[in-house]
Amino acid sequence: MVNQDNVSRLVINGASNKETARALGISPSTVATHVESIFRKLNCATRAAATLKALTAGLL
Numbered sequence: 001m002v003n004q005d006n007v008s009r010l011v012i013n014g015a016s017n018k019e020t021a022r023a024l025g026i027s028p029s030t031v032a033t034h035v036e037s038i039f040r041k042l043n044c045a046t047r048a049a050a051t052l053k054a055l056t057a058g059l060l
Contacts, residue, residue, distance in 0.1 A: 002026055007034040008060060012051045 002024050010020040017035065021028040035047070044050040054060045 002030075004034050004038055005060075007031055008038055008050075008054060011035060011038075011047055012054070012060060 006024055007020055010023055015023065017028045017031040020031045024031070038050055038054075039045060042050050042053045044053055
């Protein structure tokens with residue numbers, strides 16, 4: 001099952017939307033939607049900021 005945790009783990013490890021989509025068997029636009037949702041929830045605008053917030057908050 002694909003969820004934001006799966007997407008966020010791949011993104012944190014540096015995977016692009018295309019790479020994440022391939023790994024999870026979903027479309028890159030679905031990955032982008034998940035990433036945007038993660039940004040909104042963490043109140044961030046970049047992958048680096050989201051990664052830092054998620055790690056320091058113990059979310060991953």
